Amino acid sequence: xxxxxxxxxxxxxxxxxxxxxxxxxxxxxxxxxxxxxxxxxxxxxxxxxxxxxxxxxxxxxxxxxxxxxxxxxxxxxxxxxxxxxxxxxxxxxxxxxxxxxxxxxxxxxxxxxxxxxxxxxxxxxxxxxxxxxxxxxxxxxxxxxxxxxxxxxxxxxxxxxxxxxxxxxxxxxxxxxxxxxxxxxxxxxxxxxxxxxxxxxxxxxxxxxxxxxxxxxxxxxxxxxxxxxxxxxxxxxxxxxxxxxxxxxxxxxxxxxxxxxxxxxxxxxxxxxxxxxxxxxxxxxxxxxxxxxxxxxxxxxxxxxxxxxxxxxxxxxxxxxxxxxxxxxxxxxxxxxxxxxxxxxxxxxxxxxxxxxxxxxxxxxxxxxxxxxxxxxxxxxxxxxxxxxxxxxxxxxxxxxxxxxxxxxxxxxxxxxxxxxxxxxxxxxxxxxxxxxxxxxxxxxxxxxxxxxxxxxxxxxxxxxxxxxxxxxxxxxxxxxxxxxxxxxxxxxxxxxxxxxxxxxxxxxxxxxxxxxxxxxxxxxxxxxxxxxxxxxxxxxxxxxxxxxxxxxxxxxxxxxxxxxxxxxxxxxxxxxxxxxxxxxxxxxxxxxxxxxxxxxxxxxxxxxxxxxxxxxxxxxxxxxxxxxxxxxxxxxxxxxxxxxxxxxxxxxxxxxxxxxxxxxxxxxxxxxxxxxxxxxxxxx
Numbered sequence: 213x214x215x216x217x218x219x220x221x222x223x224x225x226x227x228x229x230x231x232x233x234x235x236x237x238x239x240x241x242x243x244x245x246x247x248x249x250x251x252x253x254x255x256x257x258x259x260x261x262x263x264x265x266x267x268x269x270x271x272x273x274x275x276x277x278x279x280x281x282x283x284x285x286x287x288x289x290x291x292x293x294x295x296x297x298x299x300x301x302x303x304x305x306x307x308x309x310x311x312x313x314x315x316x317x318x319x320x321x322x323x324x325x326x327x328x329x330x331x332x333x334x335x336x337x338x339x340x341x342x343x344x345x346x347x348x349x350x351x352x353x354x355x356x357x358x359x360x361x362x363x364x365x366x367x368x369x370x371x372x373x374x375x376x377x378x379x380x381x382x383x384x385x386x387x388x389x390x391x392x393x394x395x396x397x398x399x400x401x402x403x404x405x406x407x408x409x410x411x412x413x414x415x416x417x418x419x420x421x422x423x424x425x426x427x428x429x430x431x432x433x434x435x436x437x438x439x440x441x442x443x444x445x446x447x448x449x450x451x452x453x454x455x456x457x458x459x460x461x462x463x464x465x466x467x468x469x470x471x472x473x474x475x476x477x478x479x480x481x482x483x484x485x486x487x488x489x490x491x492x493x494x495x496x497x498x499x500x501x502x503x504x505x506x507x508x509x510x511x512x513x514x515x516x517x518x519x520x521x522x523x524x525x526x527x528x529x530x531x532x533x534x535x536x537x538x539x540x541x542x543x544x545x546x547x548x549x550x551x552x553x554x555x556x557x558x559x560x561x562x563x564x565x566x567x568x569x570x571x572x573x574x575x576x577x578x579x580x581x582x583x584x585x586x587x588x589x590x591x592x593x594x595x596x597x598x599x600x601x602x603x604x605x606x607x608x609x610x611x612x613x614x615x616x617x618x619x620x621x622x623x624x625x626x627x628x629x630x631x632x633x634x635x636x637x638x639x640x641x642x643x644x645x646x647x648x649x650x651x652x653x654x655x656x657x658x659x660x661x662x663x664x665x666x667x668x669x670x671x672x673x674x675x676x677x678x679x680x681x682x683x684x685x686x687x688x689x690x691x692x693x694x695x696x697x698x699x700x701x702x703x704x705x706x707x708x709x710x711x712x713x714x715x716x717x718x719x720x721x722x723x724x725x726x727x728x729x730x731x732x733x734x735x736x737x738x739x740x741x742x743x744x745x746x747x748x749x750x751x752x753x754x755x756x757x758x759x760x761x762x763x764x765x766x767x768x769x770x771x772x773x774x775x776x777x778x779x780x781x782x783x784x785x786x787x788x789x790x791x792x793x794x795x796x797x798x799x800x801x802x803x804x805x806x807x808x809x810x811x812x813x814x815x816x817x818x819x820x821x822x823x824x825x826x827x828x829x830x831x832x833x834x835x836x837x838x839x840x841x842x843x844x845x846x847x848x849x850x851x852x853x854x855x856x857x858x859x860x861x862x863x864x865x866x867x868x869x870x871x872x873x874x875x876x877x878x879x880x881x882x883x884x885x886x887x888x889x890x891x892x893x894x895x896x897x
Contacts, residue, residue, distance in 0.1 A: 272318075310348040341377065346586055440511065441509055445463050610629065
């Protein structure tokens with residue numbers, strides 16, 4: 213049997229990963245995703261929920277195939293060390309052409325910074341490893357690993373196959389800007405430029421391949437044209453070279469570009485929240501040019517009578533030594549060299565719809581569309597995927613549950629959570645729990661530093677359209693800090709609180725409404741000075757009895773007889789209650805009856821009753837007790853015939869002591885019920 217096939221050589225010796233297409237599944241379109249949203253659509257950068265968002269470290273690993281499946285228990289326990297064919301993992305029971313896809317995405321220190329309400333900057337560091345395998349026919353696959361004897365002594369024809377993987381690091385700078393914004397909608401643009409360092413790449417592809425394998429790994433016939441390409445820093449793989457040795461000898465570089473747009477329809481209840489968000493972006497436009505190993509060549513294989521083991525890479529044998537041995541033994545014949553390779557970045561289009569169903573409950577729909585040809589022999593690509601993600605989102609927490617379907621036919625269901633600066637999730641954990649064996653898996657986790665925007669509320673809609681320094685955010689002809697779209701006087705500078713209209717006399721009434729624009733007046737009298745209709749020295753703005761001459765000490769109403777005030781004060785000082793209750797003691801009835809007499813003598817008088825306690829009990833209990841005692845006095849006076857419309861009552865608990873509560877005498881003074889005579893109408897609220 214063939215234990216390691218040449219077509220898997222570069223993939224398994226290079227990185228040995230099986231990870232998927234889309235990164236950070238379900239999390240990236242959260243309104244609080246920050247840097248993780250930037251990598252999907254730079255249009256999200258401007259006017260985001262963050263003033264600053266710093267990514268300390270985050271990682272997403274995804275992968276799937278239809279060749280092998282793993283026991284679910286092995287995945288959940290993370291015990292991979294003793295996996296073996298038939299024990300832990302198994303060949304999948306299907307006859308389709310085989311595929312595999314890999315994606316490891318690591319975000320290093322990165323940040324987004326909102327410079328103004330319209331402009332934002334982003335800085336990115338990132339490392340990715342992406343790989344694909346396509347078009348491995350099932351008959352050929354059945355001869356790999358534990359060979360299926362049903363396929364021995366058969367001329368197997370495989371039309372073509374490809375194995376390709378690439379690793380690159382990138383440093384990027386992003387700029388985002390609000391192109392348009394009003395109360396109902398917003399349009400944003402973002403762009404990211406990236407310098408890309410090619411860490412390594414490898415590919416193996418073939419035209420039609422014919423193989424006849426007999427028991428004992430005896431090759432009766434093999435005919436193929438195979439192209440092997442890989443970066444020069446992989447030549448020593450298998451001969452003690454470490455990962456750092458490979459990375460330090462990076463062999464490629466290039467440039468990349470992301471561009472994205474976002475349209476937001478604002479919520480009618482909160483202009484800072486999007487009811488509907490539409491996003492469109494194109495990511496990873498660009499390529500990396502790699503310098504190839506001298507062994508990157510097109511080979512012709514024509515052999516009979518050999519053992520398959522001769523084509524296998526030996527333990528401790530470097531890639532360079534491996535290809536040298538094959539050529540020296542005549543197992544392969546060089547047809548053409550490939551000195552370099554231009555590997556495209558995994559270009560993709562992202563279309564996203566985010567809708568708020570109820571307050572804080574969202575549904576997100578996302579399409580990741582691969583833009584690269586899968587037949588390109590050296591360029592790995594993302595897999596076209598459709599994802600729907602319901603989520604519950606608040607400022608410091610989000611819970612999301614993505615359901616995704618790829619064009620490979622894989623359906624996954626996952627879950628994740630964001631708790632302040634930490635997030636973690638998987639796009640497949642729930643579906644994996646429902647299966648005994650799995651063919652795909654993924655996980656992501658990250659740590660960030662969130663610094664939120666200070667956003668104005670709906671009660672401050674005019675201020676939200678001005679910069680913190682008072683400068684105009686958009687068209688503002690008069691330069692008063694109020695945008696023309698909301699400025700009621702767009703050609704005359706005025707204060708924000710008057711919606712941009714001037715007020716020459718500073719009385720709070722804009723000139724165009726002010727009947728006396730050069731004399732400070734009252735808003736209640738169209739900007740003119742308030743009159744004094746009863747000539748009592750209290751202007752009508754402050755006079756509660758504007759048509760009856762009174763005194764300033766009584767809000768412009770006639771002075772109340774001094775004997776009435778003294779009698780009511782004396783009565784209030786002699787109202788006694790049963791201890792800790794709101795029951796008036798009978799000894800107080802006579803005093804209250806004198807108050808009744810006064811109110812009946814002068815029908816213009818009104819009475820305010822206020823209850824107070826000492827500090828002995830809990831705040832809530834004392835507040836309730838003071839309210840009940842004030843109401844008890846009120847009820848007694850109503851019982852005696854005083855109209856309820858002429859009285860009001862309120863309890864203040866221990867909040868307004870007359871003296872400190874540190875002595876028994878002081879506490880006694882603070883346990884009181886005050887009664888205040890009034891002869892003016894209630895204030896309008």
